Structure formats: C-alpha cells, structure tokens
Amino acid sequence: xxxxxxxxxxxxxxxxxxxxxxxxxxxxxxxxxxxxxxxxxxxxxxxxxxxxxxxxxxxxxxxxxxxxxxxxxxxxxxxxxxxxxxxxxxxxxxxxxxxxxxxxxxxxxxxxxxxxxxxxxxxxxxxxxxxxxxxxxxxxxxxxxxxxxxxxxxxxxxxxxxxxxxxxxxxxxxxxxxxxxxxxxxxxxxxxxxxxxxxxxxxxxxxxxxxxxxxxxx
Amino acid sequence: xxxxxxxxxxxxxxxxxxxxxxxxxxxxxxxxxxxxxxxxxxxxxxxxxxxxxxxxxxxxxxxxxxxxxxxxxxxxxxxxxxxxxxxxxxxxxxxxxxxxxxxxxxxxxxxxxxxxxxxxxxxxxxxxxxxxxxxxxxxxxxxxxxxxxxxxxxxxxxxxxxxxxxxxxxxxxxxxxxxxxxxxxxxxxxxxxxxxxxxxxxxxxxxxxxxxxxxxxx
DNA sequence: CCTTAAGTTGACGACCACCTCAACTTACTT
DNA sequence: AAGTAAGTTGAGGTGGTCGTCAACTTAAGG
Numbered sequence: 504x505x506x507x508x509x510x511x512x513x514x515x516x517x518x519x520x521x522x523x524x525x526x527x528x529x530x531x532x533x534x535x536x537x538x539x540x541x542x543x544x545x546x547x548x549x550x551x552x553x554x555x556x557x558x559x560x561x562x563x564x565x566x567x568x569x570x571x572x573x574x575x576x577x578x579x580x581x582x583x584x585x586x587x588x589x590x591x592x593x594x595x596x597x598x599x600x601x602x603x604x605x606x607x608x609x610x611x612x613x614x615x616x617x618x619x620x621x622x623x624x625x626x627x628x629x630x631x632x633x634x635x636x637x638x639x640x641x642x643x644x645x646x647x648x649x650x651x652x653x654x655x656x657x658x659x660x661x662x663x664x665x666x667x668x669x670x671x672x673x674x675x676x677x678x679x680x681x682x683x684x685x686x687x688x689x690x691x692x693x694x695x696x697x698x699x700x701x702x703x704x705x706x707x708x709x710x711x712x713x714x715x716x717x718x719x720x721x
Numbered sequence: 722x723x724x725x726x727x728x729x730x731x732x733x734x735x736x737x738x739x740x741x742x743x744x745x746x747x748x749x750x751x752x753x754x755x756x757x758x759x760x761x762x763x764x765x766x767x768x769x770x771x772x773x774x775x776x777x778x779x780x781x782x783x784x785x786x787x788x789x790x791x792x793x794x795x796x797x798x799x800x801x802x803x804x805x806x807x808x809x810x811x812x813x814x815x816x817x818x819x820x821x822x823x824x825x826x827x828x829x830x831x832x833x834x835x836x837x838x839x840x841x842x843x844x845x846x847x848x849x850x851x852x853x854x855x856x857x858x859x860x861x862x863x864x865x866x867x868x869x870x871x872x873x874x875x876x877x878x879x880x881x882x883x884x885x886x887x888x889x890x891x892x893x894x895x896x897x898x899x900x901x902x903x904x905x906x907x908x909x910x911x912x913x914x915x916x917x918x919x920x921x922x923x924x925x926x927x928x929x930x931x932x933x934x935x936x937x938x939x
Numbered sequence: 940c941c942t943t944a945a946g947t948t949g950a951c952g953a954c955c956a957c958c959t960c961a962a963c964t965t966a967c968t969t
Numbered sequence: 970a971a972g973t974a975a976g977t978t979g980a981g982g983t984g985g986t987c988g989t990c991a992a993c994t995t996a997a998g999g
Contacts, residue, residue: 509966509975535956546978551958553976649900656897659885660878667877667926668918678915679874682867685911686904693903697896700886708885727945727996753986764948769988771946 516553518543523564527606532561532615558617561610566620569610572600573624577631587644590635591684594654598661598680602673608665612658613713614706646692652699655709657683734771736761741782745824750779750833776835779828784838787828790818791842795849805862808853809902812872816879816898820891826883830876831931832924864910870917873927875901 508516522543526534536557540547554560580593601608614622632651639645660683661676668675685691700708726734740761744752754775758765772778798811819826832840850869857863878901879894886893903909918926 511965512976515977536958537956547957548959548979549977556958653896653900656882656900659881660897663877663881664874667930668922670929671922671925672915672918674915675918678871678913678917679878681911681913682871682874682904683901684904685864685909686900686902688909691903691906691909693899695896695899697890697892699896700890700893704886704889707889711888712885729996730946733947754988755986765987766949766989767947774988 512553515543515545515549519545519550519553519560520564523560524568524606527561527564527609528604531605532557532565532609532613536560556617558615561615562618562620565606565610565618566624569607569621570624572607573597573611573628576600577628577635580635581631585644586635586638586642587688590639590645593632593635594657594684595677595680597658598665598676601658601661602665602669602676605666608662609713612655612662612709614709615713616710643689646687646689648692648695649687650699652702652705655700655705659712730771733761733763733767737763737768737771737778738782741778742786742824745779745782745827746822749823750775750783750827750831754778774835776833779833780836780838783824783828783836784842787825787839788842790825791815791829791846794818795846795853798853799849803862804853804856804860805906808857808863811850811853812875812902813895813898815876816883816894819876819879820883820887820894823884826880827931830873830880830927832927833931834928861907864905864907866910866913867905868917870920870923873918873923877930 519539523539526539526542530538536550537547539560540550543550550560554563576593576596579596580589583589583592597611601611610621611625614625629651632654636645636649636651636654640647657680661680664676664679737757741757744757744760748756754768755765757778758768761768768778772781794811794814797814798807801807801810815829819829828839829843832843847869850872854863854867854869854872858865875898879898882894882897
C-alpha cells in the first residue's frame, strides 16, 4: 500500500528539507517559502505539493533537530553535580542555541499551531525542565517562587536581545542573561508583584507569537 | 514669509496628527499609514503631502508626548529618598508606559533614522539616567558593573514580553522585571561574562530595530 | 463672482509573500 | 515503446503596504 514515491519526488523532497533547514537556521521560521524553494532548485509549487504549507514544512524539518539538541542540553544539565549549576547550564545552552540558530530560537519560543510533532517534543521537554527546577528548589539553590512557567520569559527575552544584537555583539545576550540569573538565586529573592502565567497562558501566548506578526490580541 | 496654511490644510494636518497619536498608541509605530489616513478622514495622499513619510509623521507626533512622560518619570524617580528605589521606580515607570502604549514602547526602544527631534529627546534623557545610576552606584545600592548601556536591554526585553502577554496577562511583565531587578542589587552580583555594549553599539542596534523588520545584520 | 494657487483625491504601479492550477514533463510499468 | 499516473512548473490571483501623480476641488484675495 505504501506506494513508493517517485525518485524525482523523493529527491526534491530531500532537497527541500535540506534547504529549509539551512534557511530556517539563517533567517528564522518566518523565512519566505519561495526562498527555500529556490535554494532547493525547485519551484514554489513543488514545495506546496510535497509539504502543504509552512507549519507542515516546519514539522517535517525541525522536530529531529530540536529534540536532539534539547535532549543533549538536558543530559549535560543533569550531569552537573550542583542542581543550580545544572539549571544555569540548561538555560545557557538553550540561549546559546537561540543565539546561533534562529530556527531553534523560533522553535523553542513560539508554537506553530499545525506543527504537531514539534509541539509534542517541546511539551515533553517541559517534564525534564520541571525536574531540573524541582531539584534546584529542593537543594535550596533556586528561589522558591520561580516556576517552570517562568522559563519561557527567559527564552522570549533572549530571543529578542539575540536578534537585535546578533550582528554587532554576538555575546551580548550572556550579559543580560547573567543579570536575570543573578536574580534567581534564593538570596536575591524579593516579593514578586504578579503570579506566574498558567501553563495554558504560556501555551496561548506562544501560539500568538507563532501566528503571523502584527495582530496584538483582540 | 511664513505664509499661513490654508484652513482645510491645517485642519487635516491636525486630524492626521490626532489619528496618528491614537493609532500609533494602539498598534505601535509600524501601523499602516493608510489606516491613519482613514481614521483622520482623509486620503493617504494627503498624509504624504502634509508629512512626508512615517519617520516625519512620528517626529511630528511623538516627541512632545515622549518628552512629557519620560520627564515626569524622571522627576518622580529623583524624588525618591533612596537611589535604588529611584532607579527601580524609573525603570518600572518606563516599562509601564511600554505596557500601556505601544507607541511609547517603540519610541523608547527603537530609533527611527529620520525622526530627529525624537532621537534628540531620547538622547537627552540618557543624561538623567546616567545621573540616576551614578547616585545608586554611589550609595552602594546598585551592582557596580551595571552601566547605563545595560538599560536598553531591560526595555527591549520588556517590550517583547509586554507585546506577547498584553491581551492575556497584562501584568505579567512585572514579574519578569522583578526577577531581573533582583539581579541588579549589589548582593546578587556575580561576574559578568561580557562587557556592556558601547553607546554606539546601542544606537546602532536601535536603528536596526527601527528600520523595517527582517534584515538580520550585514 | 471669478481666478488661481493650494490642497485633496483615489486610482495606480511597485513590491513582497502567499497559495493555486492548468498545462506540461517525467518516471515507472508492462 | 507507449501509456499513464505522478510530479513539476511558473504564471497568475489574492492581499497588504508603500509611495506617486494627474485630475479634480476648494479656500481666499481681488
């Protein structure tokens, strides 16, 4: 039943995937699809035939890369003896990815409604994050009022700073991140003026970010 | 020599300025100019006649508002007895403006190459900021390695979070800001991994932000 | 009034990105 | 070698924004 794809079709699909990987990485997940088609040496129509639109293309190209990178970061973080060091390492590694790969930056800080696989992977990763945070809390090395739902903030903010400063001061984000991390130690804690977002709110905001630009709410 | 404007022309210019104020405030400084023209009840052509383009319109509409608001924030900040409280208040007030007025958010965190008046006002405000920071430093209430060039970070990051969460959790930015402020007390300080941006770098980055979207560098 | 310069209009061309589809080309089967 | 389904193409429709301009309208002075 799985009638095999024609050879040229498969070849083109692979070229498209490769091109998408490159261009997403360089320009983010909002890169023009026609640019990707051109880079793959096919017409835009073919891209829409093989995949079906941006989200499907993203979901075909990104999940493996994202999973591998994010999992590797988690492994390294969990290998740290000190839970705080583990937490810091994890956050720093994620930000490093954002700084060196715009596709990762978008994949981690936005949600594309129809990129199901990608969303599942990101969701799954949250479990690991909760563990990391729980350990740091248990060890009294992370302020008690910091929750897993606060992490997206860090990624959103780094995403901004990184894009703004990428060409002129590629390491600048580390400085901003350090300021914030310094505020996350228990000793630094002062009362917070607002509750954390709920998991649903985080998800909804990420969907907004993923859905085209402009529209600010409604 | 100052041949007075015809009455209808003046009337339209005023309507345009008013409409621009409203729409910039609701949608940010990137709002479609045709939307503004429509709101003013004139055609797009008239807008281009009276002003000359987006930057000129911005420079006609924003400086007074920005100056008043920003100056008021500085006055309140300087009235605080404790220099740290003054610093925190100033930053918080600026972020509040960003949260309630997208035009302020853009005006404060971006630069529009041809909006001369606006840029001068923002530049001038930096002096006050330096004073605020110097006082906090002198009182030992602000970590010594924080510089005036680090402030734009806070505005960039708040700008992002605010836009993302405005509709669903309008106070969420206060939480994120608190984390960072908690990292700016001297006691929280740990070594920074990167030097601050130079004033020129800050300016250049802001210009990039102001110049259309997309283009990542070069 | 009526002239005329100032002002306004709105259609228009340019650009960019999305997505589609009828016509064409190709790979695979027999 | 030919038939045919699968695949590809690229022009073209859509939608949105920018900026322009020839033709029209209007304010204001004589």
